[in-house]
Amino acid sequence: MAEYSTLGSVAVLQVNNPPVNSFSHHVRQALVDGLERAQRDPAVRSIVIMGKGRTFPAGADIREFGSGAAVKMPNLLMVLQAVDTCQKPVVSAIHGTALGGGFELALASHYRLAVPSARMGLPEVHLGILPGAGGTQRLPRVVGVKTAIQMITSGQHIKAQQALSLGIVDKIVQGDLLKEAVSFARSVEGRPVEDRRISQKTVPEADKVDEVVEAARKTILRKARGAIAPMTCVQAIQASVLPFEAGMAREAELMAFLMTSWQAPAQQYAFFSEREVRRWSHPRDKRINFKTAKPRVVKSVGVVGAGTMGMGITINLLQAGLKVVMLEVNKKQLDKAVNTIKKTLSQKSASQKMSQLTTAMDYSQLRDVDIVIEAVFENMRLKKEVFRKLDAVTKPQTILASNTSGLNIDEIAAVTKRPDKVVGTHFFAPANVMRLLENIYGRQTSPETVATAMQLGVTIGKVGVLVGNCPGFVGNRMLGSYTAEAVFLLEEGAEPQDVDRAIEEFGFPMGPFRMGDLSGTDIGWKGRIAKGLTTEHGPPPATPALYRRGNRYCPLPDMLCMKGRLGQKTGAGWYRYEPGSRTALPDPVVLQMIQDYRQEHGFKKRTISSQEIVERCLYPLINEGFHILDEGIAARSLDIDVIYLFGYGWPRHTGGPMYYAERVIGLEKLLCSLETYSARYPDHAHLQPSPLLRNMVAKGGSLAALGTDSKL
Ligand SMILES: CC(C)(COP(=O)(O)OP(=O)(O)OC[C@H]1O[C@@H](n2cnc3c(N)ncnc32)[C@H](O)[C@@H]1OP(=O)(O)O)[C@@H](O)C(=O)NCCC(=O)NCCSC(=O)C[C@@H](O)CCCCCCCCCCCCC(=O)O
Numbered sequence: 001m002a003e004y005s006t007l008g009s010v011a012v013l014q015v016n017n018p019p020v021n022s023f024s025h026h027v028r029q030a031l032v033d034g035l036e037r038a039q040r041d042p043a044v045r046s047i048v049i050m051g052k053g054r055t056f057p058a059g060a061d062i063r064e065f066g067s068g069a070a071v072k073m074p075n076l077l078m079v080l081q082a083v084d085t086c087q088k089p090v091v092s093a094i095h096g097t098a099l100g101g102g103f104e105l106a107l108a109s110h111y112r113l114a115v116p117s118a119r120m121g122l123p124e125v126h127l128g129i130l131p132g133a134g135g136t137q138r139l140p141r142v143v144g145v146k147t148a149i150q151m152i153t154s155g156q157h158i159k160a161q162q163a164l165s166l167g168i169v170d171k172i173v174q175g176d177l178l179k180e181a182v183s184f185a186r187s188v189e190g191r192p193v194e195d196r197r198i199s200q201k202t203v204p205e206a207d208k209v210d211e212v213v214e215a216a217r218k219t220i221l222r223k224a225r226g227a228i229a230p231m232t233c234v235q236a237i238q239a240s241v242l243p244f245e246a247g248m249a250r251e252a253e254l255m256a257f258l259m260t261s262w263q264a265p266a267q268q269y270a271f272f273s274e275r276e277v278r279r280w281s282h283p284r285d286k287r288i289n290f291k292t293a294k295p296r297v298v299k300s301v302g303v304v305g306a307g308t309m310g311m312g313i314t315i316n317l318l319q320a321g322l323k324v325v326m327l328e329v330n331k332k333q334l335d336k337a338v339n340t341i342k343k344t345l346s347q348k349s350a351s352q353k354m355s356q357l358t359t360a361m362d363y364s365q366l367r368d369v370d371i372v373i374e375a376v377f378e379n380m381r382l383k384k385e386v387f388r389k390l391d392a393v394t395k396p397q398t399i400l401a402s403n404t405s406g407l408n409i410d411e412i413a414a415v416t417k418r419p420d421k422v423v424g425t426h427f428f429a430p431a432n433v434m435r436l437l438e439n440i441y442g443r444q445t446s447p448e449t450v451a452t453a454m455q456l457g458v459t460i461g462k463v464g465v466l467v468g469n470c471p472g473f474v475g476n477r478m479l480g481s482y483t484a485e486a487v488f489l490l491e492e493g494a495e496p497q498d499v500d501r502a503i504e505e506f507g508f509p510m511g512p513f514r515m516g517d518l519s520g521t522d523i524g525w526k527g528r529i530a531k532g533l534t535t536e537h538g539p540p541p542a543t544p545a546l547y548r549r550g551n552r553y554c555p556l557p558d559m560l561c562m563k564g565r566l567g568q569k570t571g572a573g574w575y576r577y578e579p580g581s582r583t584a585l586p587d588p589v590v591l592q593m594i595q596d597y598r599q600e601h602g603f604k605k606r607t608i609s610s611q612e613i614v615e616r617c618l619y620p621l622i623n624e625g626f627h628i629l630d631e632g633i634a635a636r637s638l639d640i641d642v643i644y645l646f647g648y649g650w651p652r653h654t655g656g657p658m659y660y661a662e663r664v665i666g667l668e669k670l671l672c673s674l675e676t677y678s679a680r681y682p683d684h685a686h687l688q689p690s691p692l693l694r695n696m697v698a699k700g701g702s703l704a705a706l707g708t709d710s711k712l
């Protein structure tokens with residue numbers, strides 16, 4: 001609702017709809033009623049609108065979309081029209097976050113005040129829509145088309161001070177917001193409101209709009225990669241040079257187009273799923289769930305191994321204000337890590353944050369930490385050795401976590417006397433940037449240990465997802481079938497750039513081969529050597545070239561590594577790189593290597609369409625997701641989607657692999673395609689449809705109903 005009160009001549013409308021004061025139908029109704037009442041009351045000479053509790057309204061109530069409630073009268077457009085055309089000055093007083101429709105309400109008001117900590121913006125693009133309550137028409141009238149495009153297509157929040165410099169906010173007020181807003185409202189009473197209406201202004205430098213739009217179009221099309229909302233936002237902004245009513249009509253038309261697209265519900269699902277993963281639970285052990293399991297307090301963390309991951313994890317922990325003891329066996333590496341950490345921490349707080357860091361080469365220095373995160377080489381023998389040491393030196397209550405990318409957590413836990421306190425905390429590179437934290441419980445991990453790992457994720461600003469233990473866990477296990485199929489496509493005729501292009505057009509920031517070059521082609525190679533699938537010099541003796549343990553195997557990635565082509569770090573991988581450049585250039589050497597290989601093994605080169613590339617790479621990945629759900633490794637399909645959205649660059653506008661499978665491809669079609677491909681390639685095990693997928697197609701039922709994500 002919106003609470004109505006008066007303070008002398010000022011009517012105050014306080015939106016009260018926790019948690020974020022979104023514009024649910026009852027709020028809209030109360031605002032319209034409140035405005036009418038204030039208009040009617042001769043004693044009222046000005047109006048203040050603000051949010052109660054933590055924030056100014058954060059926009060439309062997203063849960064109303066698709067339910068019919070968003071269009072129930074009065075809709076948000078009508079509320080804002082009432083504000084804009086009000087004959088008495090309306091002042092929006094902003095604290096917290098004025099987002100989407102909330103910010104649009106502020107723009108429809110005649111004056112805007114903000115506290116210094118307030119932030120504002122139009123993040124609708126992340127929900128697959130546009131600011132459809134006049135945001136695309138009013139914002140350019142204040143800041144110009146260029147800045148409006150930048151703000152709206154990025155969805156970025158700006159701070160109060162920046163809003164002031166852009167002319168969005170009239171004044172930043174210190175102290176009590178209500179008191180300040182009422183005093184400001186009194187000061188403008190009796191002044192004409194006509195020239196305060198943004199809707200009546202014209203867009204600055206309107207004659208340059210087409211030029212600005214054309215420049216923006218190129219960048220956006222390159223960045224948006226299949227998402228339709230960003231460019232549609234630009235089209236709406238372009239219409240802001242028209243008379244206001246005509247621009248609003250264009251905005252409404254484009255909003256309707258987006259609202260009825262398949263991408264908007266996918267992005268809204270992604271928004272809620274990101275939040276839903278906080279309500280984690282073990283699919284079978286009732287004690288392990290977010291409601292009852294209590295975390296231990298973590299103030300200090302040990303990080304073992306100061307390589308790529310240990311360094312990133314340490315930066316992340318320091319940024320969150322935690323104390324860190326970083327241990328490394330190699331002194332040179334330790335010094336290098338300290339230097340990198342210092343450089344990465346922001347100048348302003350570097351020295352304070354660095355004072356929280358202790359470096360160590362002796363394990364006994366870890367004795368007092370609350371949790372240790374191990375990030376040494378991916379080698380089971382070494383991990384066991386490290387965990388034995390950690391078990392011996394740390395306090396009995398210290399939690400021992402491993403950042404392994406996929407080794408068995410139970411096997412690691414078994415070498416300690418505290419298997420209940422052992423957990424997987426799988427960070428993604430670069431660990432201080434990537435938002436995902438895949439937390440893995442083992443057979444004996446206690447509820448308290450799981451809760452502590454999940455809470456640590458919250459403390460350090462990660463999106464934490466809880467999963468079970470299996471080789472590769474959820475993310476890397478699914479990725480295995482994707483990368484395997486990508487190299488099979490090379491055998492048949494595709495070139496690395498064909499595969500990458502198709503996957504990037506689908507929406508990934510990078511295809512599998514460019515990605516491989518970035519992370520280092522030797523990561524997978526070392527893993528395959530450790531598993532005995534290959535050796536540094538080729539296949540193990542007496543091994544058929546194209547099979548391993550009865551499964552189809554493509555040795556091309558091993559051959560690449562044997563040539564010393566380890567990716568960007570060696571200047572050559574699947575592509576070649578000019579010195580100092582990260583641009584992937586197709587390399588005739590690699591293409592010849594692939595061609596020779598095809599000839600040697602009797603593969604006939606054929607042209608492979610982008611559609612086949614996408615299906616052959618993504619369908620087995622999704623199929624593995626079904627196996628994972630079937631085994632209870634992921635509790636819900638949304639957990640898998642969030643892992644892929646935040647850890648693997650899966651395009652957000654498709655909702656994530658499982659959402660995409662069910663709502664965009666359709667399970668029946670997915671099954672049918674997998675059946676076709678597995679009939680064509682009977683020895684590609686990952687193309688065999690999962691029993692769960694078959695079952696769901698046969699019996700019906702939704703992915704959401706398998707888990708607890710019934711709210712979505
Ligand atoms: C606000 C935040 C920054 C707060 O972050 P914080 O981390 O503090 O908290 P959480 O993110 O955890 O959120 C807490 C809690 O609140 C839920 N929530 C947040 N925002 C909303 C919201 N806007 N609506 C509903 N629920 C919300 C969140 O899910 C959490 O609850 P949970 O149970 O999940 O844990 C941060 O939350 C944030 O960034 N929020 C989103 C802000 C945003 O994106 N705002 C824009 C919303 S869209 C909008 O405003 C559209 C308008 O521009 C235009 C509307 C025009 C309408 C025109 C007429 C109708 C035409 C439409 C046709 C419809 C078709 C149809 O329906 O059929």
Ligand SMILES: NC(=O)c1ccc[n+]([C@@H]2O[C@H](COP(=O)([O-])OP(=O)(O)OC[C@H]3O[C@@H](n4cnc5c(N)ncnc54)[C@H](O)[C@@H]3O)[C@@H](O)[C@H]2O)c1
Nearest residue numbers: 305306307308309310328329330375376377378404405429
């Ligand atoms: N690099 C990635 O992209 C990535 C992503 C996710 C997870 N991981 C996992 O993180 C772990 C670390 O990977 P990385 O890429 O940071 O490796 P890295 O080779 O960059 O660093 C490992 C560090 O561990 C140190 N070390 C070795 N033995 C040690 C010991 N006994 N005690 C203390 N330090 C020791 C090494 O000197 C080295 O600096 C691995 O398990 C890996 O699978 C890596």
